[in-house]
Amino acid sequence: MKISKDLQKLNSHGYEVLLSSYLQELGKVGIGEFGLWRSPYTQEYEEAANLVAGWMKEHGFEVKKDGIGNIIGRIEGTDNQARAVTMGSHLDTVRGGGIYDGMLGVAGGIIAAGYLLKTYGRPQNPIEVIAFIGEEGSRFSGLMGSKWMAGDLEEKELVKVDENGISLKAAAQAFGYSLSPSGSTPRSDVEAFLELHIEQGPVLEAKGCPIGIVSGITGMRQAELTIRGRSDHAGTTPMGMRHDALLAAAKMIGAMDLCVRQSGGDTVFTVGRISANPGAVNVVAAETVFTIDMRDPDPKKLKGLYSQLEEETLKVAAQTGVLVEWKNILAVEPVPCSPILRDILAEAARKAGLDYHEMVSGAGHDAIMAARFAPIGMLFVPSTGGRSHCGEEYTSPSQCMAGVTVLAEAIRQLAYKNKY
Numbered sequence: 532m533k534i535s536k537d538l539q540k541l542n543s544h545g546y547e548v549l550l551s552s553y554l555q556e557l558g559k560v561g562i563g564e565f566g567l568w569r570s571p572y573t574q575e576y577e578e579a580a581n582l583v584a585g586w587m588k589e590h591g592f593e594v595k596k597d598g599i600g601n602i603i604g605r606i607e608g609t610d611n612q613a614r615a616v617t618m619g620s621h622l623d624t625v626r627g628g629g630i631y632d633g634m635l636g637v638a639g640g641i642i643a644a645g646y647l648l649k650t651y652g653r654p655q656n657p658i659e660v661i662a663f664i665g666e667e668g669s670r671f672s673g674l675m676g677s678k679w680m681a682g683d684l685e686e687k688e689l690v691k692v693d694e695n696g697i698s699l700k701a702a703a704q705a706f707g708y709s710l711s712p713s714g715s716t717p718r719s720d721v722e723a724f725l726e727l728h729i730e731q732g733p734v735l736e737a738k739g740c741p742i743g744i745v746s747g748i749t750g751m752r753q754a755e756l757t758i759r760g761r762s763d764h765a766g767t768t769p770m771g772m773r774h775d776a777l778l779a780a781a782k783m784i785g786a787m788d789l790c791v792r793q794s795g796g797d798t799v800f801t802v803g804r805i806s807a808n809p810g811a812v813n814v815v816a817a818e819t820v821f822t823i824d825m826r827d828p829d830p831k832k833l834k835g836l837y838s839q840l841e842e843e844t845l846k847v848a849a850q851t852g853v854l855v856e857w858k859n860i861l862a863v864e865p866v867p868c869s870p871i872l873r874d875i876l877a878e879a880a881r882k883a884g885l886d887y888h889e890m891v892s893g894a895g896h897d898a899i900m901a902a903r904f905a906p907i908g909m910l911f912v913p914s915t916g917g918r919s920h921c922g923e924e925y926t927s928p929s930q931c932m933a934g935v936t937v938l939a940e941a942i943r944q945l946a947y948k949n950k951y
């Protein structure tokens with residue numbers, strides 16, 4: 532495959548070293564008893580935000596922070612009617628997180644846009660790199676910065692408190708973020724949003740593939756099921772005369788798992804929590820409570836399968852003489868990526884001489900909210916061992932740089948309108 536000369540230049544050692552140094556430097560800000568932890572409106576978050584703003588300025592961006600604390604680095608375009616071509620990710624981390632999740636999309640965006648400005652001069656469309664605040668929900672609700680930009684952060688979320696009783700509003704204002712103008716209107720000046728992110732799963736590594744092009748971000752259903760049976764003596768109650776809530780739950784889980792597996796495709800299904808009452812060794816369980824989490828990128832399938840799972844549990848309930856009660860906890864619809872941006876990313880990967888794999892994102896990202904104000908595209912780079920949200924999270928410098936190269940080429944196509 533022929534690799535364009537300009538992309539080779541970007542792939543040269545200097546940029547890779549710079550990208551690594553950004554990630555390493557950010558990775559030191561917020562190290563404490565939990566490992567790396569940077570939640571919104573803390574000294575360490577501000578320190579990281581200022582580092583990022585400084586790097587943006589060094590590359591020739593104009594930098595501003597919006598009312599909630601998102602950092603926006605902008606390169607003005609030559610066409611002042613044109614909408615912005617944007618990219619980015621988040622700057623906060625989970626408690627004990629790694630140094631690539633979120634940060635790669637920010638640091639990589641700065642490198643990609645900085646390189647484009649240096650090599651090709653001012654673009655036709657404005658280019659922006661956005662560092663979103665509060666994606667992980669490790670202090671307040673997740674996706675808060677991108678939700679703000681989409682004009683969807685409601686007043687009731689602003690008054691929600693963290694574990695120390697401090698509201699989002701109070702925390703933001705303590706750091707000088709006004710939360711105004713109220714995020715009631717989504718941005719209307721954005722042409723596209725691209726997010727480069729680590730995969731956080733094992734697929735790309737297993738395939739030996741350097742680039743994942745995301746077809747869509749998965750939808751989700753979560754529910755809590757309560758199974759009610761009857762507690763009886765474990766020694767004296769014959770097997771045929773029991774209403775065993777735990778056994779019924781086990782059968783239901785097995786039936787639902789089978790149902791999901793037989794449906795094929797991308798669906799994933801998890802029972803992450805289960806408890807039984809009274810919870811004694813020698814007593815038949817009267818009640819069992821467990822959760823289910825099911826994800827699929829196809830809204831129709833997600834909906835259909837979810838009601839199929841309910842039917843499966845009702846069948847088991849009838850066979851085992853128990854009652855089942857469903858409580859829906861969460862319903863998130865899938866977000867498809869723009870087919871045009873997927874094509875542009877695929878073309879960019881080809882130009883960079885990199886293999887790519889089309890895949891679904893099983894995790895949520897800021898792009899979900901960005902999709903409310905612009906077409907979105909996402910690309911992944913491999914996560915070693917599939918590990919993420921932990922200190923072991925690792926993607927090598929050259930793997931990170933491969934993602935940045937594809938990102939830069941895609942942004943070039945979007946913002947320079949094939950001028951080069």
Ligand SMILES: [Zn+2]
Pocket residue numbers: 621632633666728896
């Ligand atoms: Zn992330």
